[in-house]
Amino acid sequence: MSKYSMTKINPRRLGRSHIKYLIILLPLALFMLLPIVYIINTAFKPIDELYAFPPRFFVLKPTLSNFTRLFRQTSSFGIPFTRYLFNSIVITILGVTLTVIITSLSAYGLSKLKFKAKNTLFRINQLALMFVPVAVTIPRFLIIVKLGVYNTPVAHILPLLAMPVGLFLVKQFVDQVPNSLLESARIDGANDYQIYWHIVLPIIKPALATVAILAFQSFWNNETTSSLYISDDSQKTVAFFLTSITSGAGIAGAGMGAAASLIMFLPNIIIFIIIQNKVMDTMAHSGIK
Amino acid sequence: MKQKLSKLHASKLTTVLVFCGPYFFLFFTFIVLAVFAAVVLSFTDFNSIEFPRFVGLKNYVDLITQDEVFMQKVLPNTIKFALIVGPGGYFLSFFLAWMLAQLPHKLRTVLAVILYSPSMTMGVAMSVVWKALFSGDPNGYLNHFLLKVGAISEPIQWLQSPEHLMTIMIIVTLWSSMGVGFLAMLSGILNVDQEIYEAAYIDGIRNKFQEIFYITIPLMKPQMLFGAVMAVVNTFQAGGIGVALSGSNPTPQYAGQLIVNHIEDFGFIRFEMGYAATVSVVLLLMINFISKSAAKILGSRD
Numbered sequence: 315m316s317k318y319s320m321t322k323i324n325p326r327r328l329g330r331s332h333i334k335y336l337i338i339l340l341p342l343a344l345f346m347l348l349p350i351v352y353i354i355n356t357a358f359k360p361i362d363e364l365y366a367f368p369p370r371f372f373v374l375k376p377t378l379s380n381f382t383r384l385f386r387q388t389s390s391f392g393i394p395f396t397r398y399l400f401n402s403i404v405i406t407i408l409g410v411t412l413t414v415i416i417t418s419l420s421a422y423g424l425s426k427l428k429f430k431a432k433n434t435l436f437r438i439n440q441l442a443l444m445f446v447p448v449a450v451t452i453p454r455f456l457i458i459v460k461l462g463v464y465n466t467p468v469a470h471i472l473p474l475l476a477m478p479v480g481l482f483l484v485k486q487f488v489d490q491v492p493n494s495l496l497e498s499a500r501i502d503g504a505n506d507y508q509i510y511w512h513i514v515l516p517i518i519k520p521a522l523a524t525v526a527i528l529a530f531q532s533f534w535n536n537e538t539t540s541s542l543y544i545s546d547d548s549q550k551t552v553a554f555f556l557t558s559i560t561s562g563a564g565i566a567g568a569g570m571g572a573a574a575s576l577i578m579f580l581p582n583i584i585i586f587i588i589i590q591n592k593v594m595d596t597m598a599h600s601g602i603k
Numbered sequence: 604m605k606q607k608l609s610k611l612h613a614s615k616l617t618t619v620l621v622f623c624g625p626y627f628f629l630f631f632t633f634i635v636l637a638v639f640a641a642v643v644l645s646f647t648d649f650n651s652i653e654f655p656r657f658v659g660l661k662n663y664v665d666l667i668t669q670d671e672v673f674m675q676k677v678l679p680n681t682i683k684f685a686l687i688v689g690p691g692g693y694f695l696s697f698f699l700a701w702m703l704a705q706l707p708h709k710l711r712t713v714l715a716v717i718l719y720s721p722s723m724t725m726g727v728a729m730s731v732v733w734k735a736l737f738s739g740d741p742n743g744y745l746n747h748f749l750l751k752v753g754a755i756s757e758p759i760q761w762l763q764s765p766e767h768l769m770t771i772m773i774i775v776t777l778w779s780s781m782g783v784g785f786l787a788m789l790s791g792i793l794n795v796d797q798e799i800y801e802a803a804y805i806d807g808i809r810n811k812f813q814e815i816f817y818i819t820i821p822l823m824k825p826q827m828l829f830g831a832v833m834a835v836v837n838t839f840q841a842g843g844i845g846v847a848l849s850g851s852n853p854t855p856q857y858a859g860q861l862i863v864n865h866i867e868d869f870g871f872i873r874f875e876m877g878y879a880a881t882v883s884v885v886l887l888l889m890i891n892f893i894s895k896s897a898a899k900i901l902g903s904r905d
Contacts, residue, residue, distance in 0.1 A: 597791075
């Protein structure tokens with residue numbers, strides 16, 4: 315007999331049998347974390363440590379000077395960093411809210427309403443999971459110009475609202491809501507809007523949280539729109555400003571770049587940590603059948 | 604009676620439109636119409652100022668017969684990059700997810716957040732790190748380390764040298780590849796019923812490999828497929844990294860040039876948008892073909 319023991323998924327406590335996994339996982343996790351630790355350290359380094367030779371990984375005397383310089387920094391067009399930050403925040407809040415609304419509405423429609431085209435629509439959406447936006451930057455540019463939203467805040471939001479992965483995940487989740495529950499509500503006289511609002515929405519909260527974080531990432535990190543569909547510098551976002559300071563600013567810029575990268579990264583990770591349980595819940599229904 | 608019926612129909616139609624209208628209007632405008640427009644533009648000569656002029660298959664013929672950069676650099680680069688990063692990232696995701704599933708909840712959550720966190724970083728933002736790490740002067744972290752241990756005698760221009768750029772692009776992309784697909788697979792593994800393992804144990808499964816291949820993977824096939832599609836998409840989406848690292852498009856001697864950069868080069872630098880659209884269509888076809896093949900290998904019904 316071999317020393318084979320059956321896999322225990324999700325054990326209660328840590329035991330000796332886990333050591334072999336930890337030997338692989340811990341160094342790897344450390345390696346994955348390294349660049350982020352570097353960003354944090356660099357963001358708090360004073361100027362002389364940034365220029366230090368030999369280069370030091372960890373910060374000795376942490377300071378906020380990179381952040382204060384960043385907040386006073388203006389782009390080559392005289393637009394202050396805070397303006398970009400403001401744009402990013404407004405666009406992200408609006409974008410995430412609208413994405414969650416239209417995705418949940420349409421997921422309910424595809425899952426619970428009865429109409430001919432619904433299977434076809436879901437199929438097309440599933441096919442679009444493979445869609446890569448970079449392939450259609452040019453036609454999107456033309457569509458944006460034709461719609462008359464070129465160089466307006468709307469150009470930041472509209473193209474990213476329809477998120478195939480989001481609809482896919484939420485629809486799978488709505489499928490889990492038992493039809494009998496909806497039927498009994500209908501007998502009590504509720505219409506689809508009331509059912510959607512009072513019954514389905516509260517149940518699918520985990521899926522909505524997941525869509526919210528995916529949408530957050532796509533809006534907050536989006537740099538393409540600013541560089542291709544917006545010509546007025548005061549309408550651009552932090553993601554764009556970040557690329558402009560990281561490309562070519564030299565070592566002094568590296569401190570500020572790190573500070574800006576940290577500002578970009580922190581909201582992502584904080585939101586994910588808060589809602590990671592809900593995300594895992596949603597992912598359980600993520601399969602393509 | 605008939606009137607009442609059509610009224611009922613009308614109200615049903617309104618309901619469908621209210622629920623599905625907004626999403627699918629945007630979906631068709633910015634995804635379906637955009638893809639369709641790319642296909643149409645690919646048959647034209649278009650410089651973004653004058654009205655597109657129909658040229659038939661000329662762009663496609665040029666792409667295959669005239670565009671040496673595409674055939675000799677971009678296409679081989681893309682295939683090499685995709686073959687390593689796609690399956691590599693996918694197997695790594697599964698392998699890590701599987702190991703994580705064997706750990707208790709708290710520790711697993713912490714490690715999962717750490718492994719997932721690189722995928723949340725913006726590729727471009729992280730170039731601050733990669734540039735410092737792989738900097739070409741002796742002050743760069745890697746050069747400094749290698750000089751110190753005596754592995755090299757001269758600092759290496761990591762990001763500017765054609766031999767190293769591709770390798771670094773692959774490492775950087777793999778680093779950030781534990782994304783949504785990884786989470787889906789982790790949750791798929793966690794949802795396999797413990798009783799099934801017990802039954803399999805009684806039925807004579809003898810080692811972990813049998814267990815993974817006969818139980819875990821078949822039971823989480825839907826998540827495996829979702830993960831595969833995400834891996835393919837991430838691979839092709841990550842194309843910008845070479846330009847971000849080397850700081851120029853085209854990359855030094857086209858060493859890190861991928862299809863995505865080629866599209867940008869022709870579309871937004873040379874303004875040959877018809878030709879750029881042709882390259883886009885080739886890219887979309889490639890992704891579609893690869894995802895379909897992945898689905899076939901994983902044996903889904905589709």
